Amino acid sequence: METIEISKQVPVRGKYDVIVAGAGPAGICAAVAAARQGAKVALTERYGVVGGNLTAGYVGPILGMVSSGTMRDELVKLLGVPDNDMIGITGKAHNIEDAKRVLAEFVDHDNIDVYLQSSVSDVIMEGNRVCGIVISTNEGAMALTAPVTIDATGDAVVAFLAGADIEKGRDDGLMQPVTLEFTIDGVDENRGVICIGDVDDVKLGEERFLDFCKRCADKGMLPPELAAVRLHPTTRKGERQVNTTQANGVDITCVEHIFPADLKLRKQIKLLVDFLRANIPGYENCRCIASGTTTGVRETRRVMGDYVVTAEELAEGKRFPDAIVHKAEFIVDIHNPAGAGQAEEHIQYCKPYDLPYRCFTPRGIEGLYTAGRCISGTHRAHASYRVMSICMAMGEATGIAAAMCARSGCNPRNLDVAALQQTMTAQGIELFD
């Protein structure tokens, strides 16, 4: 590709103790946790709303579980969603419109400057140390500096720009499909089925609902990749959160992939609503009332850290001496990168597992943590820890760690993890059995 050189002076808009890039479930918890430790925090988000997939992506319910005392419990309460089971699978989706306000109120803290519609476009490096970021705003580019940055962008934008060691997808490079979630109302609760996904054997008459949908897809009534029709309940009667559209072979970090995927998924919403109205009892009058403002992205870059956690370790419920997320629990949920439904024939369940501190420190880069779905793990491990409860706990832990680093002038790689664990347990977070 042809290149041109751009060299310009950029105003330094703020000097902070901690920068958090990305205001999804991980980023908002990171920012608030650091601020509660007394750090001066910049939270920067490319969209005009905080929450990431939890709001802009229209993703719900909040799945997964972590140990007691984390911000996940606080947020679930603020969002008004009851815990129906240990890992949330049978839980109800939060009200996403309410969540936009609730999460904005959550990050509205004296110690946090929130930069909305401000996309990270570059990093400021001193050697291999991240010292700040450049954000792109409608006032132009501006710099924010801090001794510690947390990359909670999901796509690992900061780590990528800093030259971190990155992996994507499984061995053949394919990643989980992207999906545009949407909400329907008008469902007759007395007749309208709920189907939470491949672990669900709910019936339509005598037949398993998902087998019925597969049969319809085989007959051409639905595109084959839409055969797994997932219809989650929400906190409101007559509503369903639909997690079914999908586009395979998309790498959303490639700018030319974004619009074709969005177009395809928006067309699928219409197909699905028409299908539900015509074929599913109780759904005759359903209609789409809202959808994500952005394609929901399950998987992109994974930043290789000082430790790379594997699905086998998660499955056995491994304990680590440097745990900063404890008793995380969710299945290895791999939406098929090459077709409909699940990628693996048998769902891998996990015992409650730990995530060690070393998964959050990118190899070879200083001054930087990752948090959320871009942390250091394998493709299969990522498919478990990527759910929102676990991402919230990761954000909180790195937020506290970043504030401690900034206070003591210490690099993340050299932080006394026992002191971090002590600080976390002192504020009620369960970290050990």
Ligand SMILES: Cc1cc2nc3c(=O)[nH]c(=O)nc-3n(C[C@H](O)[C@H](O)[C@H](O)COP(=O)(O)OP(=O)(O)OC[C@H]3O[C@@H](n4cnc5c(N)ncnc54)[C@H](O)[C@@H]3O)c2cc1C
């Ligand atoms: C379709 C779909 C369904 C899912 N279903 C569920 C479910 O039911 N329950 C569940 O718990 N999890 C579910 N997940 C997984 C979960 O939503 C995500 O893995 C989780 O939100 C990851 O949190 P995060 O904070 O790491 O990233 P995100 O939620 O992706 O947030 C990252 C934030 O960073 C921002 N950002 C990105 N780039 C930049 C930049 N350059 N500058 C500034 N900001 C930037 C983004 O705009 C976003 O706000 C689903 C995911 C998808 C896609």
